Amino acid sequence: MRKHKRKQFFPYSLPYPGNLSFPDKFIWGVSTSDRQITENIDRGLSIWDAFAMISGKIEGGYDPRITCEHMRYYKEDVALMKQLGAGAYRLSIAWPRWQSEGLGQPNQSGIDFYDRLIDQLCRLGIDPWITLFHWDLPLELECLGGWQNRDTAKRFADYVFSVVSKLGDRVKHWMTLNEPNIFAFQGYLSGEFAPGKHGAWLAAFRAVHHLLLAHGMGMQVIRQASSDAKVGIVVKMLPVETLSYSPLAHASAHLWRMLGTSWFLDPLLRGSYPLPVRGIYDAMSAINRLGRHSPVVRAGDMEIICPKKRMDFLGIDYYFRQVINFLGQWRMHVPGSQHTAMGWEICAAALARGLIRLKEEYGELLPIVYITENGMASDDVLVNGQVNDQQRIDYLIDHLIAVLQAIAAGVDVGGYFVWSLIRNWEWPKGLLKDFGIVYVDFKSPERTRTPKSSFYVYQDVIRGNGLIYVPLSMCR
Numbered sequence: 001m002r003k004h005k006r007k008q009f010f011p012y013s014l015p016y017p018g019n020l021s022f023p024d025k026f027i028w029g030v031s032t033s034d035r036q037i038t039e040n041i042d043r044g045l046s047i048w049d050a051f052a053m054i055s056g057k058i059e060g061g062y063d064p065r066i067t068c069e070h071m072r073y074y075k076e077d078v079a080l081m082k083q084l085g086a087g088a089y090r091l092s093i094a095w096p097r098w099q100s101e102g103l104g105q106p107n108q109s110g111i112d113f114y115d116r117l118i119d120q121l122c123r124l125g126i127d128p129w130i131t132l133f134h135w136d137l138p139l140e141l142e143c144l145g146g147w148q149n150r151d152t153a154k155r156f157a158d159y160v161f162s163v164v165s166k167l168g169d170r171v172k173h174w175m176t177l178n179e180p181n182i183f184a185f186q187g188y189l190s191g192e193f194a195p196g197k198h199g200a201w202l203a204a205f206r207a208v209h210h211l212l213l214a215h216g217m218g219m220q221v222i223r224q225a226s227s228d229a230k231v232g233i234v235v236k237m238l239p240v241e242t243l244s245y246s247p248l249a250h251a252s253a254h255l256w257r258m259l260g261t262s263w264f265l266d267p268l269l270r271g272s273y274p275l276p277v278r279g280i281y282d283a284m285s286a287i288n289r290l291g292r293h294s295p296v297v298r299a300g301d302m303e304i305i306c307p308k309k310r311m312d313f314l315g316i317d318y319y320f321r322q323v324i325n326f327l328g329q330w331r332m333h334v335p336g337s338q339h340t341a342m343g344w345e346i347c348a349a350a351l352a353r354g355l356i357r358l359k360e361e362y363g364e365l366l367p368i369v370y371i372t373e374n375g376m377a378s379d380d381v382l383v384n385g386q387v388n389d390q391q392r393i394d395y396l397i398d399h400l401i402a403v404l405q406a407i408a409a410g411v412d413v414g415g416y417f418v419w420s421l422i423r424n425w426e427w428p429k430g431l432l433k434d435f436g437i438v439y440v441d442f443k444s445p446e447r448t449r450t451p452k453s454s455f456y457v458y459q460d461v462i463r464g465n466g467l468i469y470v471p472l473s474m475c476r
Contacts, residue, residue, distance in 0.1 A: 011241045011349070011350070011353065014349055014352050014353065014402075014405045017401065017404035017405050017407070017408045019404070019408075019466075020401075020404065020466045020467040020468075021464075021465060021466035021467075022403075022404070022407075022465050022466055023407065023414075024465075026414065026415055026416075026465060027087055027088050027127075027370065027414060027415030027416070028085065028086055028087050028088070028415065028416060028461075028462045028465075029086050029087060029088035029089060029090055029127075029129065029415060029416070029417040029418070030081060030084065030086050030089060030090070030417060030418050030419075030420070030421040030437070031089075031090040031091075031372060031373050031417040031418065031419045031420060031421070032070070032089075032090070032091055032092075032419075032420050032421055032422065032424060033091070033092040033131065033134040033135075033178070033424070034091065034092045034093065034094035034097065034134065034136070035048055035064060035092070035094055035134065035135065035136040035425070036064075036067070036420075036424035036425045036426070036427075037067055037068050037070040037422060037424050037425070038067055038069075038070045038071050038094070038097075039065075039067055039069055039070075039071050039072065040064060040065040040067075041071070042071075042097060042107065042109040042110045042113060043094055043096050043097035043100065043107065043110055044096035044097075044099070044100030044101055044102075044107070044138055044139070044140070045096060045138070045139040045140075046094070046095070046096045046136035046137060046138060046139055046194075047135075047136065047137045047138075047139055047142045047146070047194035047195050048064055048135070048136055048194045048427075049064060049139065050139055050142075050194070051193075051194035051195065051196050052064050054196070057196070057428060058428055058429075058430045059428060059429050059430050059432050060430045060431065060432050061430070063430075064425050066425065066431060066442070067424075067425055068422050068423060068424070068440045068442075068447050069447050070422070071113055072447075073447060073449070074113075074116070074117050074120065075120055076449060077421065077422065077449070078117070078120045078121055078124055078126065079124075080421065080422075080438055080449060080451065080455075081121075081124070081126055081421065082124045082125075082126065083451075083459070084451075084455060084458065084459050084462065085459055085462040085463055086126060086462065087125075087126065087127060087462075088126065088127040088128075088129050088173075088415065088417070089121055089126050089127070089128055089129065089421075090129040090130075090131065090175075090372055090417050091117070091128060091129070091130060091131070092130070092131040092132070092133075092134035092178065093114060093130055093131070093132055093163055094110070094134075094136050095132075095133060095136060095137065095138055095156075095159055096136060096137075096138040096139070097110035097113070097114075098110055098111060098114075098159060098162065098163060099138065099159055099162070100138070101138055101139075101140035101141070102137070102138030102140050102141040102155055102159070103138075103140070103141070103155050103158070103159075106162055106166075111166060114166075114167065115166070115167075118167060118170050118171065119170075122170050127172070127173065128167075128170065128171050128173075129171075129173040129174075129175065129372075129417075130163075130167070130171050130173070130174055130175065131175040131177075131178050131234065132156075132159075132160055132163065132174065132175065132176050132177070132218060133156065133176065133177045133178060133214070134178040135178065135179075135183055135187075135193070135194070137152075137194075137195075141155060142195055146195060146207070147206070147207035147210050147211055148203050148206045148207055148210070149210070150210055150213070150294075152210060152214065153210050153211075153213040153214035153217055154217065156214040156217065156218055157214065157217035157218055157220070157221050160176070160217075160218040160221045160222060161221045161225065164221065164222050164225040164226060164229075165225060168222075168225055168226040168229065171229075172226075172228060172229055172230055173229075173230050173232075173313075174222050174229055174230070174231050174232070175231075175232055175233060175234050175315055175372070176214065176215040176218040176219060176222075176231065176232075176233050177211060177214065177215050177233050177234065178234045178317075179234055179235060179236040179317055180208065180211040180212065180215075180233075180235070180264060181235055181236055181238075181260055181261075181263070181264050182236045183207075183211070184204045184207055184208045184211070185204070185260075187204075187207070188200045188201075188203050188204035188207055189201065189204055192428055193427060193428065202284065205280060205281065205284060205296070206284075206296055208263065208264070209281065209296055209297060209301070212264070212267055212268065212305045213301055213304060213305060215233050215268070215305065216301075216304035216305040216306070216307065217304060218231075219231045219307070219311060220304070220307070223309075230312040230313060231311055231312050231313075232311045232312055232313035232314055232315055232367070232370075233268065233311060233314065233315065234315030234316070234317060234372050234373075235261075235264055235265065235314065235315070235316065235317070236316075236317045236318070236319075237261070237316045237317065237318045237351075237354050237355075237358075238256075238260040238261065238320075238321070238322050239318075239321040239322065239350045239351070239353055239354030239357070240253045240256045240257045240260070240321070240322045240324060241253070241321050241322070241323055241324070241350060241353070242323075242324045242325075242326075243323060243324065243325050243326065243334070244324075244325060244326035246326040246327075246328075248326065248327060248328040249324050249325065249326050249327070249328050251328065252324050252328030252329070252330075253324045256322055256324065256330065258274050258276065258277070260322070262274045262277075263277050265314075265358075265362065267302060267305050267306060268305060268306055268310075268311065268314075269306065269310065269362050269365040269366065270306065270362075270365065271302045271303070271305070271306035272302060281296055281297045282297075284296045285297060310365070310367065311367060312367060312368070313367050313368045313369065313370055313414070314366065314367050314368075314369050314370075315369075315370050315371075315372035315373075316355070316369055316370070316371055316372060317371075317372055317373035317374070317419075318350075318351045318354065318371065318373070318374050318399075319340075319342075319344055319373075319374070319375075319376070320344040320345050320346075320347065320350075321345065321347050321350035321354070323345070333345070334347075338391075340376040340377050340378065340395075341376075341377040341378050341379050341433055341434075342376075342377045342429070342433055344376075344377075346376070346395060346398075348395070348398035348399045348401065348402040349402060349405075350402075351371075351374070351399055351402040351403070351406070352402035352403070352405040352406045352409070355369065355402075355403075355406035355409075355411045355413065356406055356409045356411060358411070359406075359409070359410060359411045366412075367412075368412045368413075368414045369411060369412060369413050369414065370413070370414050370415045370416070370417070371403060371413065371415070371416045371417060372417050373417060373419040374396075374399050374416065374417070374418065374419060375392070375395075375396070375418050375419035375420060375435050375437075376391070376392055376395045376435065377426070377429075377433035377434055377435050378391055378392055378434060379434070380434050380439055380452065382439055382441065382450060385450065386450070386453070387439045387450060387452040387453065388452075388453050389437075389452045389453055389454050390453065392437070392452070392454040393453060393454050393457045396418065396454060396457065396458060396461075397457070397461075397467060400416065400461065400467060401467065403416060404467075418437060418458060419435055420435045420436050420437070421436060421437065421438055422436040422438045422440050422449065423435070423436040423438070423439065423440040423442075424436065436452070437451070437452055437454045437455040437458060438450065438451050438452065438455060439451075439452055
């Protein structure tokens with residue numbers, strides 16, 4: 001029988017790492033995003049405000065005005081980070097909070113909140129890691145074409161300059177975009193996310209290129225404004241694995257991997273789109289020229305997206321793998337697997353395999369990697385003042401083992417950020433899904449916070465810079 005290599009995508013086994021300690025100076029943190037935890041004040045409207053007003057788009061009818069009120073209780077939340085022992089907090093700046101309409105003069109009341117928050121983080125020794133675009137595009141810019149309009153990338157660069165000019169003296173780690181691959185797929189193809197377009201493939205291709213262009217322009221601005229800044233981007237890793245050696249399964253796996261990963265990482269790390277994607281952009285540009293319009297990909301664009309001095313790090317968000325059956329179909333429910341409250345399969349080993357494949361594919365082009373989001377939703381209940389979320393504890397330990405396995409295989413992983421510190425407004429799922437390691441009582445006017453059992457386990461991991469025990473629930 002022919003011996004299949006790892007690149008065939010069939011899941012291969014991973015041994016337990018020999019050492020349960022993480023490297024020295026490994027960064028431990030927590031993540032949130034502005035739109036998901038803060039009040040709907042001191043800001044302009046975003047595409048999510050408009051999307052949430054469409055009947056049936058948000059489960060349970062929970063609109064983004066119902067939050068954990070992080071602006072009001074930010075000192076309490078930062079104190080929880082300090083108690084946890086987190087060395088870093090990944091937060092996002094809401095573009096419509098900084099510039100109400102996405103252009104023009106900054107909104108001073110919104111800026112003042114970020115100023116206070118970052119001062120409080122620095123006061124308690126917690127390093128702020130800032131995401132500049134976490135999906136909440138100002139509604140005014142969407143009315144002007146949104147990410148299908150090339151001018152939005154220029155507007156983004158102007159906004160980045162304003163943010164870095166104000167906060168750059170205290171912030172050293174910047175992420176330009178959060179998960180542009182998911183924003184494009186869910187926002188333009190499935191229509192599940194704002195701006196809510198369905199099956200708009202050409203719009204998705206334009207949006208992706210302008211998002212990546214915005215990343216490059218933003219990176220230029222940050223480096224010009226702050227010589228010691230570290231700049232990266234966050235991409236959702238969707239490892240594609242097959243349950244069969246069938247040719248159809250592997251052809252489908254290659255297609256999904258190109259669309260989910262290579263379409264984004266090739267231009268960022270290699271300076272060019274994968275050949276099939278490049279052909280589509282060339283065809284789109286040719287059609288534009290016939291109509292006397294500018295091409296989608298213009299001369300010099302790829303040098304902006306992937307300059308000689310490449311990005312300093314790559315943020316990876318991981319929650320689940322993509323599984324392809326022998327018919328080449330993508331399936332979420334794999335027999336024998338556990339699933340989160342979101343219906344996502346739990347497979348920690350796919351995180352390790354995905355990181356190893358990134359290293360194998362991109363080699364020295366791959367910068368240091370940070371796991372910028374990893375966590376699970378569960379139906380947590382407060383009982384006698386406590387929340388026992390044992391499934392999340394096992395989930396976190398399993399995925400931290402996967403990180404150690406990747407490190408043992410030679411992947412340079414510099415840190416790990418749990419998603420999420422507190423319960424958040426989970427996009428179209430509203431408040432029905434809870435990712436937090438801190439429980440928030442929405443029935444309480446004070447939005448009372450209660451650390452869950454997972455909070456204390458993660459606290460022990462941070463204190464020891466390693467794992468205390470190894471559960472037997474590793475996914476095979």
